[in-house]
Structure formats: C-alpha cells, structure tokens
Amino acid sequence: MTSSPQTTLSTGAVRGSEHEGVARFLGIPFAAPPFGENRFRAPQPVRAWKGVREATQFGPTAPQLPYAGAIGELLGSVRIDGDDILTANVWAPIGASSAPVLLWIHGGALERGTAALPLYDGTVFAKAGIVFVSINYRLGSEGFSVLEDAPRNLGLRDAAAGLAWVQREISAFGGDPTQITAMGESAGGAIVAGLLAREDSRALIHRAIIESGPLAAQPVKKAGRVTAQLAKRLGIRSDRAAFAEVSPEQLLDARKAQSAGSSPLGGAPGFQFAIDPESLPRSPHEVLGEIDTPILIGSNTDEYRLWFPPEALAGISELKLQAARILSRIPRRAVREYRSAFPGASTGEVFGQLVTDMLLRAPLSRLAAARPDLTHVYEFAWPSPVRDLRAAHALELGFVFDRLTDDETVRLAGPGAPQALADEMNAAWIGFVTNGDPGWPVYGSGRQTRIFDATSATLPQRRTTGMDLLPG
Incomplete structure (x- = not known):
C-alpha cells in the first residue's frame, strides 16, 4: 500500500x-x-x-x-x-x-x-x-x-x-x-x-x-589546462561568451576527441578544482x-585496479615508470621502498600503488595525523573475484549502501559478495551519522584503522613505508 x-x-x-x-x-x-x-x-x-x-x-x-x-x-x-x-x-x-x-x-x-x-x-x-x-x-x-x-x-x-x-x-x-x-x-x-x-x-x-x-586543488593555470586545450581544439577563446556559443553536446564531443588514445602515463588533463x-x-x-x-575517511587497498585494467598495467615498462616518477617528482628511494613493500609485484602494479598512495592514501594519512582525535580511518580490503579487480576503487559502495544485489554492485563484486560485510559497513556509516561513532576508535597515536574484509579488524594503519617520501 x-x-x-x-x-x-x-x-x-x-x-x-x-x-x-x-x-x-x-x-x-x-x-x-x-x-x-x-x-x-x-x-x-x-x-x-x-x-x-x-x-x-x-x-x-x-x-x-x-x-x-x-x-x-x-x-x-x-x-x-x-x-x-x-x-x-x-x-x-x-x-x-x-x-x-x-x-x-x-x-x-x-x-x-x-x-x-x-x-x-x-x-x-x-x-x-x-x-x-x-x-x-x-x-x-x-x-x-x-x-x-x-x-x-x-x-x-x-x-x-x-x-x-x-x-x-x-x-x-x-x-x-x-x-x-x-x-x-x-x-x-x-x-x-x-x-x-x-x-x-x-x-x-x-x-x-x-x-x-x-x-587537493590546483593553481589556476594547472586546473585550466583541460579548458585551454579544449578551446584550442574548438578554435575559440577561453572565455564565457565563446564557450556559451558551443552547445553542451559539442563540448562533450570535443572532450571525447581530446581524451582519445589516453593512457595511464599519457592521458589528457582531467577536470580539477x-x-x-x-x-x-x-x-x-x-x-x-x-x-x-569530525571526519570518517578511507580508501580501498587496490584503488588503481579499476582505473588501469590488466593489459594497461602489463604495458608499463621500467622506462615508463621512471618517466612517470620524474614527471610526478617521486624520489627514486620511494620506488625502491614500494618494490620492497610489494615483493613479486609487476612494474605496473608498483606504479599503480604509487598512484593510489600519492592521490589518496598519503593525503588522508597526513590529514589523520594532523587531527588524530577527530578522524576515523578505514581501509576497504575485500578482494573482488571479478577481473582481478581485488579491492578496487568504488567497490565499497555496494557495501556501504547495503545493495549487493544491485546491478552496479554485481558488475564489480560478483554475485556472491559477503552480506555480513555489507551489514557491518552500513551499520558503521549509520553509527557515524547518528552519533559520531562508527564502532572503532579514532586514528589516535596508534594510527587505528578499520580494515574491512571477510573478517574485519582494527589495526595500526598498514603500509605507511614510503608514503612520507611522496610529494604533497
């Protein structure tokens, strides 16, 4: 009714x-x-x-x-x-x-x-x-x-x-x-x-x-690269009047052409603040x-595996990794420490973890360390059986919203994702929204982090070695 x-x-x-x-x-x-x-x-x-x-x-x-x-x-x-x-x-x-x-x-x-x-x-x-x-x-x-x-x-x-x-x-x-x-x-x-x-x-x-x-937000010049390139492609000025003359569909077509042929190491610039x-x-x-x-913040163990499919990872050679390292101002020592932290990982996988940490995990760790008593930190670690995604970017959403049977979740997590983990994560988010308590301690001096997996646990933050060497 x-x-x-x-x-x-x-x-x-x-x-x-x-x-x-x-x-x-x-x-x-x-x-x-x-x-x-x-x-x-x-x-x-x-x-x-x-x-x-x-x-x-x-x-x-x-x-x-x-x-x-x-x-x-x-x-x-x-x-x-x-x-x-x-x-x-x-x-x-x-x-x-x-x-x-x-x-x-x-x-x-x-x-x-x-x-x-x-x-x-x-x-x-x-x-x-x-x-x-x-x-x-x-x-x-x-x-x-x-x-x-x-x-x-x-x-x-x-x-x-x-x-x-x-x-x-x-x-x-x-x-x-x-x-x-x-x-x-x-x-x-x-x-x-x-x-x-x-x-x-x-x-x-x-x-x-x-x-x-x-x-992170970027200086105007860097954030504006995508706009400047689109304007050049369209043959117009980078001002409101010129862009307003171009339909939304034409801008999307230009963006599609701009992004064509992008790779993990040489992609077109993206939109940024x-x-x-x-x-x-x-x-x-x-x-x-x-x-x-109060902030609850976290990342997934293998974020990069959504962005870079296996064939893209396989195509990242040592030469390409070093070129990306120089472009991103990553010290050689950081690459050595990541190789040590991921024994047996391919060059592409080392690159992926560097990208994940530079973009997400290092900034959130610095944030938590700056205000340890006001921050709850998590890491989503449950590995999806789909396409070797492991704990890829966006995988946690089906668990947070407790919608494991939704088509979007099944495409990422497969049909047999653990309901107990969805129950746990959804309850944690509800607890934080309701009373500020997700069910595990704040980051604190012990770097307390909730590891969400088939069997979850609260542990000191994992894999901090090398992150202090990353720029930012």
Whole structure:
C-alpha cells in the first residue's frame, strides 16, 4: 500500500511517494537550470511555483558521456534529458522529527555520474532513522571550466548551493538542519573536502565522510589546462561568451576527441578544482588538518585496479615508470621502498600503488595525523573475484549502501559478495551519522584503522613505508 506524502518548502509544495515507512521526494530543484542566460554562471535561485509539484521522478542528469572501454563495462550510467539538472532527492522516515541528515554527493571524476543511479537509493538509511538527501551538480566543461571571465569551480558552487538548500529546507522532511553529515565518494569525496575548505559551507556541516576522495586543488593555470586545450581544439577563446556559443553536446564531443588514445602515463588533463579567492581560497589538503569537524575517511587497498585494467598495467615498462616518477617528482628511494613493500609485484602494479598512495592514501594519512582525535580511518580490503579487480576503487559502495544485489554492485563484486560485510559497513556509516561513532576508535597515536574484509579488524594503519617520501 503506497500513499502520497506532501510537504511545503519555501518555494512551494511537493508531493512524493511512500513505501515501507519511507517517504521519497525526487527531482526537487535547489537552483535554477544552469543553461541559457545562467550558463557558466554561479547557481541562481529557484523560482517559486504554484500548486503542488510532483516529486516522484528523478530530475535530468548533467550533460556527460558514458564510461568507455573496460571501465564502461563495470560502471553504469543513467541519462535523463532536460535542463533542470540541479535537483535534490530526499528519503525520509515517515513521521521523522529532528532526525540526523546525510547528504550524498556522487563521484565520477568531476565529469560523470548522477544521483539517479539505483545504487544510491537512500532507503536503507531512512529505515535507520536518517533523512537521506542526494544532489546533482554540473560536470565536466559545464562545471569545471577555467574561463577568463566566468566564476570558477561551478560544480563545487552547485554542491554548496545544494548543501545550503538542505540546511534551509530539511526540517520540512523531518530532518535536523544542525545535524548534517556530508558524504561523498571519489570526486564526490573531493567535493565534500572542498565544502569543508570553505568557511560558509563548513559552518553547515556537522560531520563528514570522504571515501577515496582526492584532497587537493590546483593553481589556476594547472586546473585550466583541460579548458585551454579544449578551446584550442574548438578554435575559440577561453572565455564565457565563446564557450556559451558551443552547445553542451559539442563540448562533450570535443572532450571525447581530446581524451582519445589516453593512457595511464599519457592521458589528457582531467577536470580539477582551481584555487580561487571567491569559491575555494585554499586547497582542501591544507585546510582540513586545521578544522574540528569530525571526519570518517578511507580508501580501498587496490584503488588503481579499476582505473588501469590488466593489459594497461602489463604495458608499463621500467622506462615508463621512471618517466612517470620524474614527471610526478617521486624520489627514486620511494620506488625502491614500494618494490620492497610489494615483493613479486609487476612494474605496473608498483606504479599503480604509487598512484593510489600519492592521490589518496598519503593525503588522508597526513590529514589523520594532523587531527588524530577527530578522524576515523578505514581501509576497504575485500578482494573482488571479478577481473582481478581485488579491492578496487568504488567497490565499497555496494557495501556501504547495503545493495549487493544491485546491478552496479554485481558488475564489480560478483554475485556472491559477503552480506555480513555489507551489514557491518552500513551499520558503521549509520553509527557515524547518528552519533559520531562508527564502532572503532579514532586514528589516535596508534594510527587505528578499520580494515574491512571477510573478517574485519582494527589495526595500526598498514603500509605507511614510503608514503612520507611522496610529494604533497
């Protein structure tokens, strides 16, 4: 038996759906459509509507290309056409009052992904007494171009607007606006870090969860390389007027051509945050060690095995590794220590672990060491039997959301993933959102880390040798 729950926001009334004691409201705009006169501009306010707005379908997805190649066979995508892409989705316990709130921000390298993926269904959190919210934000060229006369970090600004919407409107769904946990994975984790680095957004976040999220923003010139190359390819200037004349589809086509033939060692530049006085004055990796927001943060043991399929790893020779080492300013000693730490590993696997640690594990370790009593650290170590992925990037999501039978999870984890591990991880995340306790101690002086595996354990952080030699 389903019903049609209804609530009223500052912009008008919305009607959702109800199932098994959970009210669901989908596709609620938190900012105006970022096209037409709003394209390449900061998120604009939503116009109020009359009557009751139906909120039973996900809103349109941000312009993007599906994943290609081997990754495309593992990671799904959803496309919903339309301009009203800056929307929020809410799952709330029926009758909730002053419940804790979890804001989910999806990943996708800042150029893919959507809150509409079935994997990101918030029902399991709502059944645990949490008001769960997910949002979309601008991606790729629409969200992270570095243009001469346009605001920077538009996708991050969108997320900040979404967070402000949650703080302003969540009481209408039974949520407590003072108990918001921001959570994201991969690029979504980077956005959570970016929100924490901004004083205005940080003031709205009670706790934060960062899963496999990079913590660094780049100087404008470096962050703008992808935009400059796209402009050159298109034969236009790197300014708002010129880019606004190019359709989103044309920009995606140009990006596809730009990325063609990329390799693990010679890929096209990716979209990144730009250090910017208005939207991100300092890189998150510099700020997060100084703040007192409780953070749960971690990575997966073999992150790189999603990004680099076996054939790419096999193609990394010693010469290529040394070239990448020089380009990334990695000392020779670090490579020697990694070889010692991974006896029997191929050159490609050593490179992959270096990339994983430089991008993710070393920054999160520095963060935890800077604020050991405010940080819970985990490592997801359960090895997938699929394609020798092992504990690859994004594998933990099916466990955190307790959706092991979802198509997205089965593609990564296979059909026999351990339900007990999903029960454990989902309960840990719920515990952190609810009361700040995931069930294991803070990092502390003993570098306490929860190792999630078929048999989980809390141990001193593993494999720290060599990470202190990496740049950053």
